[in-house]
Amino acid sequence: MREAFSKRRTLEETLQIFKTGIPPMDMQFSSNVTEIARLNQTTNMNERRTCAVIGNSGVLTDSKCGHLIDSSNLVIRMNMALFGREFAPDVGSKISLMTLNSEQYRNLTNCTQNYGNIAIDGLPSLCRELLTSLSRMNGSILWYSGNVTHNNEMKTVLAALRHLYNLHFGFAYSPAEIKSEVTKVLKLRAPSSGLAVYAAVTHFCSRIQLFGFFPFYKDPTNRTLSTHYFEDVKMNYTTNRHNMPDEFRVLLKLDEKGALRIVNDCSGKWNNDLLRAKFKGYKHLKELID
Secondary structure, rough: OHHHOOOOHHHHHEEEEEOOOHHHHHHOOOOOOOHHHHOOEEEEEOOOOEEEEEEHEEEOOOOOHHHHHHOOEEEOOOOOOOOOOHHHHOOOOOOOOOEOOOOHHHHHHHHHHHOOOOOOOOOOOOHHHHHHHOOOOOOEEEOOOOOOOOOHHHHHHHHHHHHHHHOOOOEEEOOOOOOHHHHHHHHHOOOHHHHHHHHHHHEEEEEEEOHHHHOOOOOOOOOOOOOEEEEEEEOOOOOOOHHHHHHHHHHHHHHOOOOEEEEOOOOOOOOOOHHHHEEEEEEEEOOHOO
C-alpha cells in the first residue's frame, strides 16, 4: 500500500510539520516541495513501527481499547474528537496528531473571532468542545490537510489560540490534496477523511491499526450504536456522500491482506470474524443497515 500511494504522492507532499519555535504569523506554506525545502521551516514524520488511527464511531463506547491504543508508537486522532479522561478506558489518552477538517477550521475561525475575550467554560457548546479537545493535546500536532497555501487566516487563528487561550501545540499541513490519490488507488468515488489519513500514514508507519471505523447502527452483538462515541448523534450512512458501508468493505479486504488491522472491540465480546461471516451473501452492504 505504501508503494501504491507513494507513486502518486510523496511523503513530502503529504505531510509537513512546522519546526518548534516558529510563531504562527511567521509560518510560510507552499505546495511546491522545492520551495518547502528552501523555506526550511518544516520537517517530516520519522518512520514508526506501530500506528493507531482512531475513528470516532460509537462502536468504541465500552470497547476497552484505551490501553491498546496508548501502546502504539504513534496515535492519530480524527477531526477534533474528545479523548482521554472520561473516554480514556475506551479510546486512550495518548495523542501524536489530531486532524482538523475544513468545517471545524471554519468553526474555530468563528470562535476566535467572535468569542476571543470569553473563558472556555463560558463559550457556546461548539466552541467549548473544540477548545477542550485542543487543551488535551499536550504539545502534540494539529494537522490540517485542506488548502492553507498563503492562508493568513489560518495563521491568525493559530496565533489567537495561543495568545487568547494559552493553547500550545505543533501544526502540520498537507502541501497536496490526499483524497484524490485514495480514489485512484482504492477505486472509491468519495473517500472519507479517515481513509485519506490511512493513505497518508502508510508513508511512515510499518503496522497500522484502525480503531472506531464502523459505519453501522448495530454491532454484531445487536447493541445499538451512536455515530460518535463522544456524543449522541446519528448519521445516515447510506446517503452519506462517502458511501461509508462500501468503504468499510474495502477496509475489511485490506485487513484480510494484512495492509492494516481493524479493531473495534477489545473487551472480548466480538471480533471481525463475526463481521466477515455476516457479510457473506450480501451483494450490497446497504442491506446490513436498512
